[in-house]
Amino acid sequence: MLITSPHNPRISKLQDLYTRRGRKKSGLFLMEGPHLLEVLLDAGIVPREVYFQPELLQRTVKGRVLLERLVHSAGLSDDQLIEVSERVMDVLSDAQTAQGVVSVLPLDVFSPARIYAKRLPAHRPVLLILDNLADPGNMGTILRMALAADVHAVLLTANCVDYYNPKVLRAAAGAHVA
Incomplete structure (x- = not known):
């Protein structure tokens, strides 16, 4: 499937996931970037959907390797792997420069029970x-440091980001998954 319009209803729903309210309402969140998706796949976590822009991914060796993995061996169906135009990826991207891939995941993928089990x-x-x-x-930096220091759990009060x-997610660089 190829989505070329930023006004596609599917893209509009994804943009809502960049807000706390949208995440809470849908039970989903977005992770952007090839590194974070690679960490997820290496941990055996298959996203609900992956939106990708092949030209952007092919600009780096890591991106090309990830693109090959997505297409051939990531365990994603054709309905879960959605190609988008550069214009759509720019709209989906929260970063200053679009990284070429955005993953959709359920909020409970990082639930305490799931993390403790590992x-x-x-x-x-x-x-x-x-x-x-x-x-x-x-917060992302602290999560990375907590992982390096083998902290068992990080508890957040209600008034935290x-x-x-x-x-x-970007600053934690995969610490959520470990």
């Missing part, structure tokens, strides 16, 4: 509590 039990688990953290870039904010 972790080894800790003798003395370390918990990190974040309170009133408003900057998405800082949204965990699924696109800037948090």
Whole structure:
């Protein structure tokens, strides 16, 4: 399937996922970029849908490898793998420069139960509590550091930036999946 119009109803619904309200209403969120999609696929997580722009992906070696994987071995059906025009990708992209791929995932893909099931039990688990953290870039960085420090869980108070904010996801660089 190829989508060329930014006014396509499917694209409009995806744009809603860049807001906390849209994510909560649909139960879905977006992850943008080849690196994050590669991390998901390596972890055995198959997105609900992947929107991609082949010309943008083919600009880098990593993008070409990912494109090959998407088309041949990622476990995505034709209905889940949707090609879009550069204009549509620019509309879908939250980054200053579109990275060529946007994945749609259910919010529960990073649920505590799912994450704990993958972790080894800790003798003395370390918990990190974040309170009133408003900057998405800082939260993403803290999540990466928590992963490196083998923190068992990160707890967020209600007044923190949204965990699924696109800037948090980008700054965390895959720490959500680990």
